[in-house]
Amino acid sequence: xxxxxxxxxxxxxxxxxxxxxxxxxxxxxxxxxxxxxxxxxxxxxxxxxxxxxxxxxxxxxxxxxxxxxxxxxxxxxxxxxxxxxxxxxxxxxxxxxxxxxxxxxxxxxxxxxxxxxxxxxxxxxxxxxxxxxxxxxxxxxxxxxxxxxxxxxxxxxxxxxxxxxxxxxxxxxxxxxxxxxxxxxxxxxxxxxxxxxxxxxxxxxxxxxxxxxxxxxxxxxxxxxxxxxxxxxxxxxxxxxxxxxxxxxxxxxxxxxxxxxxxx
Amino acid sequence: xxxxxxxxxxxxxxxxxxxxxxxxxxxxxxxxxxxxxxxxxxxxxxxxxxxxxxxxxxxxxxxxxxxxxxxxxxxxxxxxxxxxxxxxxxxxxxxxxxxxxxxxxxxxxxxxxxxxxxxxxxxxxxxxxxxxxxxxxxxxxxxxxxxxxxxxxxxxxxxxxxxxxxxxxxxxxxxxxxxxxxxxxxxxxxxxxxxxxxxxxxxxxxxxxxxxxxxxxxxxxxxxxxxxxxxxxxxxxxxxxxxxxxxxxxxxxxxxxxxxxxxx
Amino acid sequence: xxxxxxxxxxxxxxxxxxxxxxxxxxxxxxxxxxxxxxxxxxxxxxxxxxxxxxxxxxxxxxxxxxxxxxxxxxxxxxxxxxxxxxxxxxxxxxxxxxxxxxxxxxxxxxxxxxxxxxxxxxxxxxxxxxxxxxxxxxxxxxxxxxxxxxxxxxxxxxxxxxxxxxxxxxxxxxxxxxxxxxxxxxxxxxxxxxxxxxxxxxxxxxxxxxxxxxxxxxxxxxxxxxxxxxxxxxxxxxxxxxxxxxxxxxxxxxxxxxxxxxxx
Numbered sequence: 001x002x003x004x005x006x007x008x009x010x011x012x013x014x015x016x017x018x019x020x021x022x023x024x025x026x027x028x029x030x031x032x033x034x035x036x037x038x039x040x041x042x043x044x045x046x047x048x049x050x051x052x053x054x055x056x057x058x059x060x061x062x063x064x065x066x067x068x069x070x071x072x073x074x075x076x077x078x079x080x081x082x083x084x085x086x087x088x089x090x091x092x093x094x095x096x097x098x099x100x101x102x103x104x105x106x107x108x109x110x111x112x113x114x115x116x117x118x119x120x121x122x123x124x125x126x127x128x129x130x131x132x133x134x135x136x137x138x139x140x141x142x143x144x145x146x147x148x149x150x151x152x153x154x155x156x157x158x159x160x161x162x163x164x165x166x167x168x169x170x171x172x173x174x175x176x177x178x179x180x181x182x183x184x185x186x187x188x189x190x191x192x193x194x195x196x197x198x199x200x201x202x203x204x205x206x207x208x209x210x211x212x213x214x215x216x217x218x219x220x221x222x223x224x225x226x227x228x229x230x231x232x233x234x235x236x237x238x239x240x241x242x243x244x245x246x247x248x249x250x251x252x253x254x255x256x257x258x259x260x261x262x263x264x
Numbered sequence: 265x266x267x268x269x270x271x272x273x274x275x276x277x278x279x280x281x282x283x284x285x286x287x288x289x290x291x292x293x294x295x296x297x298x299x300x301x302x303x304x305x306x307x308x309x310x311x312x313x314x315x316x317x318x319x320x321x322x323x324x325x326x327x328x329x330x331x332x333x334x335x336x337x338x339x340x341x342x343x344x345x346x347x348x349x350x351x352x353x354x355x356x357x358x359x360x361x362x363x364x365x366x367x368x369x370x371x372x373x374x375x376x377x378x379x380x381x382x383x384x385x386x387x388x389x390x391x392x393x394x395x396x397x398x399x400x401x402x403x404x405x406x407x408x409x410x411x412x413x414x415x416x417x418x419x420x421x422x423x424x425x426x427x428x429x430x431x432x433x434x435x436x437x438x439x440x441x442x443x444x445x446x447x448x449x450x451x452x453x454x455x456x457x458x459x460x461x462x463x464x465x466x467x468x469x470x471x472x473x474x475x476x477x478x479x480x481x482x483x484x485x486x487x488x489x490x491x492x493x494x495x496x497x498x499x500x501x502x503x504x505x506x507x508x509x510x511x512x513x514x515x516x517x518x519x520x521x522x523x524x525x526x527x528x
Numbered sequence: 529x530x531x532x533x534x535x536x537x538x539x540x541x542x543x544x545x546x547x548x549x550x551x552x553x554x555x556x557x558x559x560x561x562x563x564x565x566x567x568x569x570x571x572x573x574x575x576x577x578x579x580x581x582x583x584x585x586x587x588x589x590x591x592x593x594x595x596x597x598x599x600x601x602x603x604x605x606x607x608x609x610x611x612x613x614x615x616x617x618x619x620x621x622x623x624x625x626x627x628x629x630x631x632x633x634x635x636x637x638x639x640x641x642x643x644x645x646x647x648x649x650x651x652x653x654x655x656x657x658x659x660x661x662x663x664x665x666x667x668x669x670x671x672x673x674x675x676x677x678x679x680x681x682x683x684x685x686x687x688x689x690x691x692x693x694x695x696x697x698x699x700x701x702x703x704x705x706x707x708x709x710x711x712x713x714x715x716x717x718x719x720x721x722x723x724x725x726x727x728x729x730x731x732x733x734x735x736x737x738x739x740x741x742x743x744x745x746x747x748x749x750x751x752x753x754x755x756x757x758x759x760x761x762x763x764x765x766x767x768x769x770x771x772x773x774x775x776x777x778x779x780x781x782x783x784x785x786x787x788x789x790x791x792x
Contacts, residue, residue: 018402026556026572028290028331032456037502042456043360043402044290047333050366057363057401067556069575069599071333096571099585102578137585138546138571190778192560192570237775238565246503250454282666292554292595296720301766306720307624307666308554311597314630321627321665335597510767514718 001212003179005219005226006257008209013039013254017059017207020088021200022046022076024066024095027193031062031200037249038223040204046072051079056086059207060117062200065106066095066139073106080114089117089206089213092161093199097121098128098136111159117206117213119155120164120199123148130155141167149178162213166198170221174214181218182262183225190238191245198224201249222261227252229260265476267443269483270521272473277303277518281323281471284352285464286310286340288330288359291457295326295464301513302487304468310336315343320350323471324381326464329370330359330403337370344378353381353470353477356425357463361385362392362400375423381470381477383419384428384463387412394419405431413442428481430462436485438478445482446526447489454502455509462488465513486525491516493524529740531707533747533754534785536737541567541782545587545735548616549728550574550604552594552623555721559590559728565777566751568732574600579607584614587735588645590728593634594623594667601634608642617645617734617741620689621727625649626656626664639687645734645741647683648692648727651676658683669695677706690741694726698749702742709746710790711753718766719773726752729777750789751780757788 018041023031028044035042045054048071055061061083063076083090092114094107107129111119119126124134124141132151135142144151148171155163157175164172170181188194198221205220206213230251231244282305287295292308299306309318312335319325325347327340347354356378358371371393375383383390388398388405396415399406408415412435419427421439428436434445452458462485469484470477494515495508546569551559556572563570573582576599583589589611591604611618620642622635635657639647647654652662652669660679663670672679676699683691685703693699698709716722726749733748734741758779759772 020402024572025289025553026560029294029456030557032290033502033506036454036456041402041404043363044288044331045360045364045402046331047366049334050364053364053366054402067572067574070577096573099571100573100578100581102575102581138548138569138573138582140569190564192557192564236772237778238561239771239774239776239778242561242774243503243507243771244500246506247501248503250501250503284666289553293558293720296554297766297770300718300720305666305668307627308552308595309624309628309666310595311630313598314628317628317630318666507767507771508764510770511765512767514765514767 001215003215003218004258005222005261006254008205008216008219009223009252009257010254012204012208015208016041018043018057019060019062019203019207020055020058021062022079023064023196026066027196030193031196033246034197034249035200035204037246038201038204046075048075048078051075052082055079055083055088058088060089060091060203062091062203064093064095064196064199065103068106077113084115089210090114091118091120091199091203091206092116093196094121094125094129096139097125098134099138104128116161118164118202118217119161120202122195123151123165123167126155126163126165127151130158153178162217164202164217166195172218179218180264181221181225183222185228185232187232187235187241188228191242218263222263223252226257226260265479267479267482268522269486269525270518272469272480272483273487273516273521274518276468276472279472280305282307282321283324283326283467283471284319284322285326286343287328287460290330291460294457295460297510298461298513299464299468301510302465302468310339312339312342315339316346319343319347319352322352324353324355324467326355326467328357328359328460328463329367330460332370341377348379353474354378355382355384355463355467355470356380357460358385358389358393360403361389362398363402368392380425382428382466382481383425384466386459387415387429387431390419390427390429391415394422417442426477426481428466430459434485436482443482444528445485445489447486449492449496451496451499451505452492455506482527486527487516490521490524529743531743531746532786533750533789534782536733536744536747537751537780537785538782540732540736543736544569546571546585547588547590547731547735548583548586549590550607551592551724554594555724558721559724561774562725562777563728563732565774566729566732574603576603576606579603580610583607583611583616586616588617588619588731590619590731592621592623592724592727593631596634605641612643617738618642619646619648619727619731619734620644621724622649622653622657624667625653626662627666632656644689646692646730646745647687647689648730650723651679651693651695654683654691654693655679658686681706690745692730692745694723700746707746708792709749709753711750713756713760715760715763715769716756719770746791750791751785754785754788755780
């Protein structure tokens with residue numbers, strides 16, 4: 001399977017997959033708008049009463065524990081089991097794993113009980129989940145006692161997932177191979193929820209290429225990184241960058257995207 | 265009663281009615297800001313402990329099931345009953361009715377148990393509620409086996425409401441008459457929550473013209489559509505359009521609004 | 529202790545304190561982004577299962593009852609008690625106190641059961657909490673039977689807090705002294721959640737100057753007001769002003785900030 005973000009983006013825009021997101025209160029509007037700007041169709045639904053029915057129509061399920069609480073975790077697990085039964089790929093964003101015991105244990109429980117296609121997190125979050133010493137401040141990554149590529153590979157191998165570790169350079173691994181993606185812009189770190197957006201976009205790409213989550217995850221990070229680069233042009237700070245980011249996602253051109261990928 | 269969006273907007277800005285909204289997590293900030301930009305006063309309150317007291321001060325109550333769950337539905341019903349007792353008009357947005365059984369049944373329950381002034385939804389949602397076959401993908405409208413004008417009329421007649429069916433052309437009916445509103449812009453479909461915003465603005469207009477919900481609902485859609493047209497100028501995509509939309513709502517001029525209405 | 533917003537801002541950006549916010553659904557993204565743009569690190573966490581653990585890593589805790597409900601109030605009290613034990617300063621924003629009995633009683637309960645460093649509210653909210661007759665419409669301040677400076681002083685004295693009463697001119701009191709801050713712009717009143725943002729920024733400044741909450745609260749309102757002045761330049765309405773506000777917070781210059789303070 002080749003890596004071609006442009007080709008997958010074209011397929012995504014043609015199929016407009018429904019991306020079911022059970023995510024945090026802080027970024028719901030942002031991840032929905034990022035999904036929609038990219039060309040997929042977001043739906044937010046978290047009630048135990050409907051998640052299993054909703055997810056069966058979805059091209060992917062994105063779970064995010066940014067503002068977790070017990071009823072939401074129950075819904076995530078129920079939706080995840082239904083997704084697994086229906087072969088709907090699941091992307092998991094373990095926001096703040098390592099910051100509190102509740103977050104770490106919930107992330108481990110989700111990884112134990114569900115079949116996760118892609119785990120997308122920052123370095124400290126993913127390191128925590130494979131037992132590497134890491135400093136987490138709230139939901140931000142601090143000092144970590146390992147290199148990102150090694151953490152991605154270890155997580156993928158130990159957890160049986162594709163691991164996408166984002167940072168200044170992103171690393172995606174299936175447990176054997178590792179792709180490094182150097183697209184992106186430092187302004188992405190100045191807006192809340194860009195990590196969550198990257199998870200939503202990962203879900204969108206995986207929905208368009210469900211048989212190749214390793215390639216799809218890398219393609220998603222290329223696309224989001226390129227949009228970040230475009231959004232930075234003319235931005236005066238985090239506010240205008242944030243606005244530009246949606247414009248840039250919508251303006252991504254499948255025909256030129258592969259040529260802009262900085263992937264090794 | 266004549267249709268004059270400009271006159272009603274002027275009255276709204278003078279009175280600044282309080283618009284109590286029990287809505288979804290995705291768009292709370294957006295509908296509050298749209299309400300405020302238009303010139304009314306939003307308040308978000310959903311606790312069973314306070315909704316009945318809060319709604320008695322309101323000029324309208326807007327209910328929206330976009331991210332429904334049992335405690336929120338209970339609060340919507342309690343607030344709705346208090347609004348009905350106090351003759352505060354209720355606008356209902358049945359987000360995603362038809363997508364899951366829980367959404368459809370909750371929408372029907374709200375329509376059964378409350379006196380709804382205006383039902384504002386997309387074509388598939390409203391069609392579902394009057395038994396017309398409709399495809400719903402998440403919260404988006406798909407193929408529907410009837411014309412929007414017919415669906416609006418049927419819904420208004422069967423449910424005893426004013427029905428406002430939004431889409432490329434909006435249709436408002438009281439069960440007998442139908443108004444078609446051609447204002448708006450295709451960029452409105454690229455931003456999450458513009459449907460929810462149109463419901464909030466409908467509530468604001470109904471609060472300013474409570475004795476004429478049919479006219480008020482049509483006027484609201486003219487105003488929102490004109491703001492969409494203004495917002496599209498200079499927009500580079502969904503992000504900048506979204507920002508412009510608040511500027512445009514605040515800049516709407518009562519004196520010129522009637523002349524810009526594309527209503528038949 | 530001198531008042532120097534520039535010096536405290538410089539310290540804040542160097543230390544990047546974690547600001548734990550338990551706030552309302554409407555503004556979570558906005559207060560997180562304002563905190564981040566200023567230079568501190570926001571974290572939103574509200575589950576009873578983790579708030580006590582999370583708050584111990586924080587430089588300040590910000591409580592906001594804008595969309596309160598019983599489980600959130602329980603979490604606020606638990607987090608507040610843990611913050612008090614760990615000497616983490618607590619900022620409280622009593623959104624809508626006076627609008628409903630539930631809000632007023634919850635605000636009083638938080639003030640009774642916790643040691644609050646800074647109470648940040650609008651005139652009607654703070655007046656309500658010290659028994660001054662005030663009109664509250666939803667979450668907006670109406671007519672109040674006392675001057676802001678007197679209300680700030682009375683609240684600080686009666687409640688044992690630093691009181692920060694925001695409005696066209698802000699007033700901060702420790703019960704004896706009163707500082708009046710005339711920075712700001714009328715466009716701040718056209719965007720939902722700017723009051724909540726000012727509370728988040730107050731928390732950030734208090735975290736950078738925990739031994740002097742009176743000075744820190746005044747400095748925060750200078751910084752936020754100056755950002756509002758900068759954001760108004762080139763704004764075409766509430767939407768573009770809102771975007772500019774994040775750019776302006778990020779662009780605040782410690783070296784020039786003291787010179788721009790309009791404080792008496």
